[in-house]
Amino acid sequence: MNAIARFDLNNAATYPSRRVEAWKYSDLARILRETPKLSATTDIKGSGPFAALGGEVLSLANGHGSIDYSAADQVTVQVRLVSDAESTGHTARVSIKTQAGAKLLLLESHEGRGDYVAHNRIDIDVAAGAEVTRIVLIDEPELAVSVTEAEVNLAAGAKYRQTVLTTGARLQRFETRLAHHAHGADARMDGLYLLKGARHTDLTSVVDHLEAHGTTGQLTKGVARETSRGVFQGKIVVQRGADGTDARMAHNALIDGERAEIDAKPELIIYADEVQCAHGNTVGTLDEAALFYMQARGITAEEARALLTEAFLNEVVDRIEQDDVREVVTQWLTARL
Amino acid sequence: MVAVKETVDTVAELERYKYGFTSDVEQEFAPKGLNTDIVRFISEKKGEPEWMLEWRLAAYERWLAMEEPTWAAVKYDPVDYQDLYYYAAPKTKEGPKSLDEVDPELLEIYAKLGIPLKEQEVLAGVQGAPKVAVDAVFDSVSVVTTFKEELAKVGVIFMPISEALREYPDLVRKYLGTVVPVSDNYFAALNSAVFSDGSFVYIPPGVRCPMELSTYFRINASQTGQFERTLIIADKGSYVSYLEGCTAPMRDENQLHAAVVEIVALDDAEVKYSTVQNWYPGDAEGKGGIYNFVTKRADCRGDRSKVSWTQVETGSAVTWKYPSCILKGEESSGEFYSIAITNGHQQADTGTKMIHLGKNSKSRIIAKAVSAGKSDSTYRGLVSVHPKATGVRNFTQCDSLLIGKECGSHTIPYIEAKNGSAQMEHEATTTRLSEDQLFYAQQRGLSEEEAVALLVNGFVRDVLQELPMEFAVEAQKLVAISLEGSVG
Structure with missing residues (x-):
């Protein structure tokens, strides 16, 4: 039962509304009533959030051109998806392949200005025994609309690590569909959202275990302030015969504002019996006792909230394995708290 | 080892579907089929x-305009709504005034089902044994x-709804x-049009x-x-515990059971509703x-x-139900305890909805699903907290157990929080029976089957x-019966 419709920016009839179950909490059709005009190209300014980490830089401006990259050895690649447009839309296409045994650090940034509509289609193939770490920093304006769809295919023994950090947009959807096509693949997909104003983000993932002995771990944490809305939808499917699967998913969210909203839908669809699967979901607010205690020690209420929020979110960042990457991501996050 | 002895006894009692x-x-x-004449006939x-009658006819009009829902994770042959009898009743001259006038054949059926319809039998039992008042519904009518x-003495009204419509x-x-x-929904509209008792x-x-x-x-x-339609009203500060049980003959055909249960709880009232559902689940090939x-x-x-x-769902070929609570009152609380056991070709899509509208309302959900054979079981639930409901607490736990390679077990919870002070926790696990x-x-x-029964009971x-004592014993046996033939 895969209700995810193929979204095509050039065809308004494919824009999903909340009547489509997989888009229940992100009503794209309501925000986007007609097909936007195609964005003109734009200049790419600055050097992106990952500049300090080096590696080859591949950029797309308003979706013009495409990225087709194949990694052989141990490499770092920066992919910059830059949008700068007023009321126009564009689709960016990125294809990343790895050769067997390759080790790729993929640093992806979504940078924007204006009230554009961006659609990103990203394909990632992780070959047998290869390893891909994908770090995504999304920094979009509050009037932008964006839909990112990534398809990740894992071969035997592949290792995949993904961490997404976002501050949302007017309506933002970040979807990852990952398939364990062969035995013994190992995936970790983490997410973090920090929302304020009337921003909206939707972190959706579908993990499909088609073969035996796959491992999936997911941790998503988020904070929704003011009138923002955070959405987490995580689906783990274990197909018949995918024995020995170990899949775990957690989503923990903080509501920090009277009118903020969190919607979560963690799903387990299991057809094999020799499995260990679990998900956990919590929604709560900052601990009043801790806030009081910190204020009693002379920390202002605002600082106390920021400290507690940072401590809450850091768990996701701490799971990034590369020290230098973790440092860049921590700075990025701290600047936005 | 008392527990082991019990399990052995339980397993010894196993029968297919007694x-x-x-x-x-x-x-x-x-007459077969559904039209306004049938609705008028029932009324x-x-x-x-x-x-x-007007209410029913309006419901029928609404039903005609509705489409049968398809979103549940269940597959079944479509129901031909014109090929059903909507009213079937044992022939009687006049409504029986007392137990003595009830058709002895009917009493015998209920005796066979283990349902005490004779008040004296219960009274003659052990001193202080709990009494249970029973409303027995046979096809479309309440027979007794x-x-x-005794209930009327304390002001409790307990009667068939058809009688209540005349008397109250x-x-x-x-x-x-x-x-x-x-x-x-589609089935509630159908029920509203044709419910008979x-x-x-x-x-x-x-x-x-x-x-x-x-x-x-x-x-x-x-x-x-x-x-059938059940309506329970618990007025201020009252308490009632209510149990529902059900069985059906083994037939090749699929039979439709579309009930509606409404409960109203006023200030400080408490209602405990327990269901032991044991409808005929179909044969080993999934027929009927x-x-x-x-x-x-x-x-x-x-x-x-x-x-x-509280529900123990062991029967039915297809189960599709979500007992829900609308928590409007301040500090109101809702609980849902469920065991869903599927075997053979059974399919169950069940869960609950907890809608938090009142301040400081609380809810607790414990759902256990056991799937065996070629069956499929889905927990589908919603916990939502509305913007004005401050201080809401929710705890949800869904555990699934898989027995065998051909069954499926799914967990689909929806969590919607629109208030910053809500505290919600949800956890779910899916595992197989531990080999160790x-x-x-x-x-x-213990034989393999006994061991499975013991572990599942645990x-x-x-x-x-959470079940009332007498029914807990029955339910425990049902758990064993439902899993018969699921191993090896």
Whole structure:
């Protein structure tokens, strides 16, 4: 039962509304009533959030051109998806392949200005025994609309690590569909959202275990302030015969504002019996006792909230394995708290 | 080892489906099919007031305009709504005035099902043994309600809803359809148009119902749909515990059971609703069995009101139900304890909805699913917190156990928080029976089947504990019976 419709920016009839179950909490059709005009190209300014980490830089401006990259050895690649447009839309296409045994650090940034509509289609193939770490920093304006769809295919023994950090947009959807096509693949997909104003983000993932002995771990944490809305939808499917699967998913969210909203839908669809699967979901607010205690020690209420929020979110960042990457991501996050 | 002895005894009692007999009771039917004439026929048969007929006809109109929902994770042959009898009743001259006048054949059927319809039998039992008042619904009509007089002494009204419509029309009119509106969903609309009987319960303010109330549903006639309607009103500060049980004969055809249960709990009232569902699940090839499409909802209108649903779902070919609580009152609380066991080709899509509208309302959900054979089981639930509901607490736990390679188990929870002060926790796990535990139990001399029954009973214990004592024993046996033949 895969209700995810193929979204095509050039065809308004494919824009999903909340009547489509997989888009229940992100009503794209309501925000986007007609097909936007195609964005003109734009200049790419600055050097992106990952500049300090080096590696080859591949950029797309308003979706013009495409990225087709194949990694052989141990490499770092920066992919910059830059949008700068007023009321126009564009689709960016990125294809990343790895050769067997390759080790790729993929640093992806979504940078924007204006009230554009961006659609990103990203394909990632992780070959047998290869390893891909994908770090995504999304920094979009509050009037932008964006839909990112990534398809990740894992071969035997592949290792995949993904961490997404976002501050949302007017309506933002970040979807990852990952398939364990062969035995013994190992995936970790983490997410973090920090929302304020009337921003909206939707972190959706579908993990499909088609073969035996796959491992999936997911941790998503988020904070929704003011009138923002955070959405987490995580689906783990274990197909018949995918024995020995170990899949775990957690989503923990903080509501920090009277009118903020969190919607979560963690799903387990299991057809094999020799499995260990679990998900956990919590929604709560900052601990009043801790806030009081910190204020009693002379920390202002605002600082106390920021400290507690940072401590809450850091768990996701701490799971990034590369020290230098973790440092860049921590700075990025701290600047936005 | 008392526990082991019990398990061995339980397993020894295993039978395929011991309630699968049919009974030759002389019955009368309304003509097959559904149209306004049938709706009028049912209403007239029941001697209903005019407003009730209008209500039914309006529901029928709504139903015609609706489409059968398909979103549940269940597959079944479509129901031909024109090929069903909507009314089947044992033939009687006049409604029986007392137990003595009830057709002895019917009493025998209920005796065979283990349902005590004779008040004296219970009274003659052990001193202090708990009494249970029963409303027995046979196909489309209620055949007998016990302990009515004793209950009336404390002001409790417990009678078939058809009778309540005649005797307390204002009370029924005030509450009927206020929890599950006529157009709520396809099956609720159908039920509103053609329901023929069910129970009506009213507990007056401050009264703690002196005994357990229960309804026992029996489908007997073939090609018949059963549509019953239950309405329970717990007035301020009252308490009632209510149990529902059901069985049906073994037939090759699929029979439709589309019930509606409405519960209203006013200030400080508490209702405990327990279901042991044992409809015929179909044979080993998946042929026959009951389609159990039920709408159950409780409205916790009053402050500090509490409704607790406990269900043991072992029967039915297809189960599709979500007993829910609308938590409107401040500090109201809702609970849902569920065991869903599927085997053979059974499919169950069940769960709950907790809608938090009142301040400081609380809810707790414990759902245990056991899938064996080629069956599929889905937990689907919603917990939502509305913007004005501050201080809400929710805890949800869903555990699934898989036995065998061909079954499926799914968990689909929806969590919607629109208030910053809400605290919600959800956890779910899916595992298989532990090889180590099975091995250990077999080492101690249990057969594989006994070991499975023992482990499953342990797995579902949290929920069994919530059932009234007498029914917990029955439910425990059912758990063993349902899993028969699932290993090896």
